[in-house]
Amino acid sequence: MKKFLALMLAMAMVFALAACGGDNAETPATDAPATDAPATDAPADDAPAADATGAFKLGGTGPLTGGAAIYGTAAANGAQIAVDEINALGGIQFELNYQDDTHDAEKAVTAYNTLKDWGMQISLGSVTSKPCEATAAKNFEDRIFALTPSASSTAVTEGKDNVFQMCFMDPNQGSASAQYIFDQNLASKVAVIWKNDDVYSKGIRDTFVAKAAELGLEVVSETTFADGNDTDFNVQLTEAKNAGAELVFLPMYYTPASLILSQANAMGYAPKWFGVDGMDGILTLEGFDTSLAEGVMLLTPFNADAQDEKTQAFVEKYQAQYGEIPNQFAADAYDCVYAYAQALEAANATPDMSAADLCDAMIAQFTTMTFDGLTGEGMTWGADGAVTKAPKGMVIQNGAYVGM
């Protein structure tokens, strides 16, 4: 009898969750400013035909659940805000569909295929690098244009003429950081602590070290960590300290970086710290003493505290809708949608065009146009899909990012 009860309880849970799921799926549709597009999210099983409602079907995959969910949800939210804003203007209309890929290549392909069945015409690729490599190959094969907000590895765009990036490529970040340190004469002896089982960290570290050697910056200490031993950094820090590093370069996400900062503080080691865009978010990390991050420098394309009107409006809207400060991923996705709007308008594209026709039009537009967004002014794209924009040097002062 007990087991039967357990069974009934479990069943009740499934239905309760199903009900929740249904509600939540509807919210964005009701939030969206009145468009002529009724919220028909029932995917058509037959061949995806161009939508009759006059909206471009924009799809993307990202980790909406799991360990990397913070990036996926931020991108999905940022894109949603942009879509709502553009739809409200009444010109070009978008219908956005973000599918969960749990930061896994296999799931990303399934999510991509789901979007294809739904009738996706243009794509936002995937949010994270490895899944995006898998979906980018599919984008190339199916001739669906992709502009990824944040998948930064080179393999994403390599050999694919219709996959573009809104963020810097990992290598660019590494060499830009080295260049910046050299130009500003921040240090001559540098230590690097990097995560050796992470694509992002390794990509940046490789080019940083290469560029540093070229410029004559001395890398005196290079230490690594990996998933599972990313909580104690005393060994790495002691080595950097003993080698006399004046600056420690941290190509990693903010969670390990926060531990490094507090452990260095505990052992009385105070070099200059230099991070990359993954460091963005350290100030909003729960339980982190932001005074430790004082003086940390980072290169990031987006800064939620920037004083320009565009950024402030976006941050305000994001906070009102989702209750948190947007990070760089949200801004990148927001820019992606606006870049699409600009390109579609310039190409006189209509929603009844096929994905392949749109793809050709978008390739022509993106390689020639200049775009101003939250994450940079005067962005241009090369034929290889890489973006050119100036990285902004930021330093943390009094618990806020300030431009350097």
Added chain:
Amino acid sequence: MKKLSKQSRTSFFTYGGVILAYVLLQLYNGQVGLSSMIQGLLVPICAYVTMALALNLVVGVSGELSLGHAGFMSVGAFSGTAAAIALQGVIPLAPLRLAVAMVIGALFAALAGFLIGIPVLRLNGDYLAIVTLAFGEIIKSVLNNLYVGFDTTGFHFSFLADTVSPRMAEGGKLIIGGPMGISGIPIISTFTAGVVLVLVALVVIFNLVNSRAGRAIMAARDNRIAAESVGINVTKYKMIAFVISAALAGAAGSLYTMSLSTIVANKFDFNTSILILVFVVLGGMGNMWGAILSATFLTLLPELLRKFNLDQYRMLVYAVVLILVMIATNNPFLQRVAGNAAARFKRKKPAPAVEGGQSHE
């Protein structure tokens, strides 16, 4: 039919089921057309089914709990894929290249299985489970630090840091890039190849189980001391099952990776091992067609939930459904209902009486 033993009947029933499913899907695809999502899932499902069959050989037939099978999958995935990329110019025919890659993947995984089996199979029970878990993680760490390049002079290896790229001749390609894994894999896996692999796995497993060696393996499972007392070399027979299982897992890994264009070693972590174990447990230990059904069902389930507006709660619903299914299959009340239904169904047919209750081959 009457002359066939119960084992043969089960095996022919399973082969038939797989072939029938394949033919029906191909017909349906030709006539109506499958959605892209299902088409994309066919190859991963075949890979997972093969993994479940391979693990079932160790867990169900040999009776040892292995928590590191994703490790063998990754050995096969990396070696097979590296071979496929290197052979691109030598064997232009994609299906043949895939077959060669799967064989190479299986051989490397079998070698890994043999080396790991030497220390591991001296243990049993919980100790064995924990040690296999550790080896699975070791394989993952090794692959995360392995760099392999290929140029006209052959393969180049390095460990911990990429010293391969500078040494390579013009036109060389870094195939395995440490934590970056393999990128730009040519997609040559097909559903047909996947079904062939599943059938090969079934033939191997059924023939092993119904052979003298298979009976020795099961004897060692049921009572190790009794088996040893009649002169069965328990470690040897357990090793046979373990190595065959590792080889099948390696072939499945090659198939899986070549259906995606990118792979990292972190994909084959502890969670993947557990996922495959879940397939086996749900399908019934030692029950091959059960493993096939459960692997298919549990791979499809989270993806099908996408269709029902459950995007955000998809994985949670998946977990709850999993608990539900586990409870339901172990519920004595439901088992009795199912048993009665089966008995009534059998009584109607004058066909040869089949033993009631759960089969246990």
